[in-house]
Amino acid sequence: MNTWKIITISVLAITAAALLFATVSAQMMGGWGGYNGYGGMMGGYGGGGMMGGNGYGYGYPAQTNPQTTNQYYQPVYPFQFGGAGCHGGYGTAPYGASAPYTYTGTQLNITTAKTIAQNYIASTGNPDLAVNEIEEYQANYYVQVKEVSTGNGAFELLINKYTGSIYPEMGPNMMWNTKYGMMRSGILGGIYGAPTADMPVSADQAKVNAQQFLDANYPATTVGEVFAFYGYYHVMVEQNGKGYGMLSVNGYSGQAWYHTWHGAFIQELEIS
Numbered sequence: 001m002n003t004w005k006i007i008t009i010s011v012l013a014i015t016a017a018a019l020l021f022a023t024v025s026a027q028m029m030g031g032w033g034g035y036n037g038y039g040g041m042m043g044g045y046g047g048g049g050m051m052g053g054n055g056y057g058y059g060y061p062a063q064t065n066p067q068t069t070n071q072y073y074q075p076v077y078p079f080q081f082g083g084a085g086c087h088g089g090y091g092t093a094p095y096g097a098s099a100p101y102t103y104t105g106t107q108l109n110i111t112t113a114k115t116i117a118q119n120y121i122a123s124t125g126n127p128d129l130a131v132n133e134i135e136e137y138q139a140n141y142y143v144q145v146k147e148v149s150t151g152n153g154a155f156e157l158l159i160n161k162y163t164g165s166i167y168p169e170m171g172p173n174m175m176w177n178t179k180y181g182m183m184r185s186g187i188l189g190g191i192y193g194a195p196t197a198d199m200p201v202s203a204d205q206a207k208v209n210a211q212q213f214l215d216a217n218y219p220a221t222t223v224g225e226v227f228a229f230y231g232y233y234h235v236m237v238e239q240n241g242k243g244y245g246m247l248s249v250n251g252y253s254g255q256a257w258y259h260t261w262h263g264a265f266i267q268e269l270e271i272s
Contacts, residue, residue, distance in 0.1 A: 004201055008054075017090055018033070028081055029035035051213075051220070073126050082173060096232070099157055105162050107161045107162060108161055110136050111143065111269075112135055112164070113136070113141040113143070114134050114269060114271065115132070116159055116164050117134060117141075117143040117159065117166065118131050118271075120157070120166050128147050128148050129146075130145070130146055130147075130271070131143060131144070131145055131271045132145060132153075132270070133268060133271055134268070134269040134271065135265070135268045135269075136161075136266040136268070136269075137263050137264065137265055138262065138264040138266065139161075139262055139263040140158045140159060140160060140161055140262060140263075141158065141159035141161060142156065142157075142169070142246075144234065145157065150197070151196040152228055152229065153227050153229035153230070153234060154179070154229070154230075155173055155180040155229070156168070156169040156173040156234070157169060169259075170261065171259060171261075172231075172232045172250070172257050173229075176232040176248065176250055176251075176257075177229060178192050178195040178230045179195035179229050192231065196230065197228040197229065197250060197251075198233070198250055199232075199251030200251065201233075201251045201252065201254045203226050205254065206233040206235065206249040206251070206254070207223050207235070209249050209254045209255075209261060210223045210233075210235045210247055211223050212238060213256035214247075218237065218245075219246075220239060220240075221237050221239045221245075222237070222238050222239070223235055223236075223237070223238070224243070226237040228251070231250070231251055232248045232250050233248060233249045233251060243268060244265055245258070245259065245262060245264075246262070247259060253255075
C-alpha cells in the first residue's frame with residue numbers, strides 16, 4: 001500500500017475517533033452545549049447526559065423517615081436543567097411561570113413543610129445550617145437554607161406538597177453553587193477558586209441584570225429581595241408589590257435563570 005494511502009487512512013481514523021469522543025462528551029455535559037466555554041453542564045439547553053433525569057444528591061444526606069408509604073421523588077423534566085436564562089446574554093425567553101405538572105389529593109400545609117425541612121436539616125448533623133424560610137408555590141414548597149455563622153445562603157430544597165418528599169432544588173442550586181452544589185468538587189471543582197459569597201457581580205449589579213431579564217420576559221414584574229448564595233444570588237420576583245416567582249443571577253457571569261418549575265407564588269413563611 002502506498003505511503004500516502006496509509007497516511008490518509010490514519011488521519012481519517014483519528015478524525016472519526018475525535019468526533020466520536022466530542023459527541024459523547026457533549027452528551028455527558030448536558031445536551032446542546034452551554035455558555036462561556038463551559039459546556040452544557042453549565043446550563044445551555046442541556047437536559048440529557050449527566051444532568052438529565054433525577055441526578056440529585058450532591059453533598060446532601062439520604063432522606064430518612066418518609067412521610068407517606070407512597071414516597072417518591074418528584075419527576076424532573078429535562079428543560080429544567082437547561083433552564084431559561086442560562087444560555088447567553090441575560091437569558092433566553094422563559095418556558096413560562098406555570099408548573100408543567102399537577103397533582104390531586106390532600107396537600108401538606110406549610111407548617112408541616114417547615115417541620116419536614118427542619119428535620120431534614122437536623123439529619124445532616126451540621127449545626128451551622130438552618131432553615132431560613134419556606135415559600136409555597138403551586139407545584140411545591142421551596143426551602144431556603146442558610147449558614148448560621150455567615151448568614152450566607154447555603155443551598156435550596158424542594159418539598160413535594162403531597163408526599164412530603166424533600167430533595168435539592170434543580171437549576172442554580174446544583175449548577176452554580178460553588179460550595180454545596182456540583183461546582184464544589186469533581187469535574188467542575190475549583191473553576192472559581194475557594195467558595196465565597198463575595199462575588200465579582202455585586203448584589204446591586206445582580207438586581208440590574210435581573211430587572212433587565214424581567215423587563216424582557218415578564219413585563220410588569222420587579223426585583224424584590226436579593227439573597228447571596230455561594231456562586232449566585234437568589235432574587236425574589238414581585239408584581240404589584242406581592243410575590244410572583246423567583247430567579248437566580250450568576251455571581252460571576254451575571255446571567256439570569258428563572259425558576260420555571262415552581263408555578264404561581266402562594267405564600268411565604270420566614271423561620272429565622
